[in-house]
Amino acid sequence: MSRIQQFVSIILCISILGATSVPSFGALHTTETQKIIRVAFLGMHFEGIESDIQEAITQRTSAVLKADGKVYYKSETEIDNALDDELKQRILLSPIKEDLKEAAKKLYTDYIYVGFLQNQSNNASETILNGYIIRYDVASDIMYTLEIKSFYESYAQELEKLDEQLVQTITPKKKKGFLARHLPGVIIVGATIVAAVFLLKGTKGQSSGNGGGGGVPVAIN
Incomplete structure (x- = not known):
């Protein structure tokens, strides 16, 4: 050679x-190209939904929001200590930017999630969910809404949409x-x-x- x-x-x-x-x-x-992301889930407001289903929905929704290890998830204790009941109830019943901005400032958080669901079924043996989950972005002062319309048995599909549209979009990609x-x-x-x-x-x-x-x-x- x-x-x-x-x-x-x-x-x-x-x-x-x-x-x-x-x-x-x-x-x-x-x-990482961004600081730690702070997230607060204020909970869900329910109407006409049985308590055991309410608890299950809240836990499953919370699990999706806290699954990403790149975010700091505010605990219930932190939220209760920072927010008075009146402000929290106003947000749960009718979230508006002014209240969300005030809550975010008190919680020192980057994003706030809150939801509202009601049962539209007249049949006691079924639960038809209708409502929304909102993400409020502090930096942009924008509210993003995921509308929910499904049977309770299909709520897993709504959680997939939540993860894709309102959760994964806040975490930075690795560079x-x-x-x-x-x-x-x-x-x-x-x-x-x-x-x-x-x-x-x-x-x-x-x-x-x-x-x-x-x-x-x-x-x-």
């Missing part, structure tokens, strides 16, 4: 090896750090330098043999 072929082979091998190792290396060098972004180029450049040094040393060794005639003879007519 000629020196040029060896040179190309070394670069290809090292580059491929470096590229395949980037994902695992990059995973160790990711950085690769400097080394993870530029590692492939660094590896290739480094491989090129090493291979070039190797090639030059080999070439010098061939041309500096005893008698000075180490090169390939060239016929001169």
